[in-house]
Amino acid sequence: MTEKKAIPPAILVAGTHSGCGKTTVTLAVMAALVRRGVKVQPFKCGPDFIDPTLHAAVTGRVSRNLDVRMCGADFVHHSFARHAPAEGISVIEGVMGLFDGGQGSAAHLARLLSIPVLLVVDVRSAAESVAAVVRGFEDLDPEVRVAGVVLNRVGSERHRQLVTDAVARHCRAKIIGVLPRQEEISLPSRHLGLHMGDEVRLHRDRLAQWVEQHLDLERLLVLAGQAAPAAAAGHARPPRAAAASRLERVRIGVARDEAFCFYYQDNLDMLAASGAELVFFSPLHDRFLPEGVQGLYLGGGYPELHAPALAANTAMRHQVLEFSRAGHPVYGECGGFMYLTRSITDQEGNSHPMVGVFPVQSRMRPHLRRLGYRRVRCQCRTILADQEQELYGHEFHYSDIDAMPGEVIRAYVLDDGRQEGYVMARTLAGYMHLHWGRTPGCAAAFVRSCRTGK
Secondary structure, three states: OOOOOOOEEEEEEEEOOOOOOOOHHHHHHHHHHHHHOOEEEEEEEEOOHHHHHHHHHOOOOOOOOOOHHHHHHHHHHHHHHHHOOOOOOOEEEEEOOOOOOHHHOHHHHHHOOOEEEEEEEOOOOOHHHHHHHHHHHHHHHOOEEEEEEEEEOOOOOOHHHHHHHHHHHHHHOOEEEEEEEOHHHOEEEEEEEOOOOOOOOOOHHHEEEEEHHHEEHHHHHHHHHHOOOOOOOOOOOOOOOOOOOOOOOOOEEEEEOOOOOOOOHHHHHHOOOOOOOEEEOOOOEEEEEEEEEEEEEEEEEOHHHHOOOOHHOOOHHHHHHHHHHHOEEEEOHHHHHHHEEEEEEEEOEEOOOOOOOOEHHHHHEOOOOOEEEEHHHEEEOOOOOOOOOOEEEEEEEEEEEEEOOOOOOEEEOOOOOOEEEEEEEEEEEEEEEEOOOOHHHHHHHHHHHHOOOO
16 A cells, blocks of 8 residues: 655745835744744745745745746756645745736645635735725635734734634635734835845744734745645656766856845756855955866846945956956856946946946936746757757846847847846856756856867
8 A cells, every 4th residue: 555645734825016015024933933943944936036045044045936927837846846845834925916917926836735824914004994905805716725814914803803804704715814014123124125145134032923913924824734645745856957077066156245245046956956156255355266167157236335345356357357357267147247248337427337348338217127937948059959949937127228239139039029047258247137947058058168168
């Protein structure tokens, strides 16, 4: 008789809309569970880079992105099954409102993995009408189970009574939390979202106390234990990165500091699995590249906030430029691309010299320039992929560049018709953030390019 596989407890914390307090509630729940000694594995629905750093700051564990639209269902199933703890709980933070985003929505993820939803509702400026909101979320899709409700930003005892009575009378989901307004717990934000985990004093004890006083953690654990078999299913295996050969490992320098901090851990893991030794360095604080590196990976982040310091580090800028000109592989995404341009001009008009691989300026703008998922077709072979291969990722940036000279190769055609992904020598960079969940061969190709020089 085949032993039945245990289903790891899991809960997806979703919101009625962006700004309802979903991230704060998620972090507070994580903090309270960790303080109880529960092993908490965090996940993030969607392509976000920032929330996972907050999760890691609270739980001490790497938070993984579960993005069906960008990574595909097979990769999401495999990632969840691989990282969800058998003893403990998986806490997944949703994105925007529960049903926002089609295949990229928290609802789609909850349905795919058969995970119960904890719905966070901002009840400011409403009372009995909150029941209509909750009932609508319960009934919109019967395959998405709203198992529990957290009423956030309750203003008074009378307010609490009105809302809880109405929800109890008209809705199936149980109220497991009634959280009073506490503005001092809210998280600071800026143009790309909340501050990163290592920049924010999260006051984990205060978050934990807030939830311990106003949310039924025992009931939450019961709900999480009701995850269905799909949450534990191995599902079809996604494409996998090439296993590392017996050859000597390839040293790849990865920029990681306050300016360059947007990386998918899955991409880094795939590089390591393909034979890379990842060596982290700081374009802000280090004067020289790590010894013996054969390639560079410059991720996204906030180079515009640190442009004067990046500009002042002339030794590092010159090293990166010479490394690129010597024909070594360099891959830059968004902030990393900005660093590789001639300069970054801030909104006050101040220009700060950068590396200068690409003969254009990056200019910060007051409003968002691009946001959304992208599918990419490669027009030529690059250090990541062969010609005609499709890649998947997203854009999110407030800067743009001057017109790129025509002689600079455009490696990508985006699904909206734009040409992007600029190539100089063996440097590939652009505004695209790629996730290699569907295309792990990118990791193997980058390692191979660094090893062979081709």
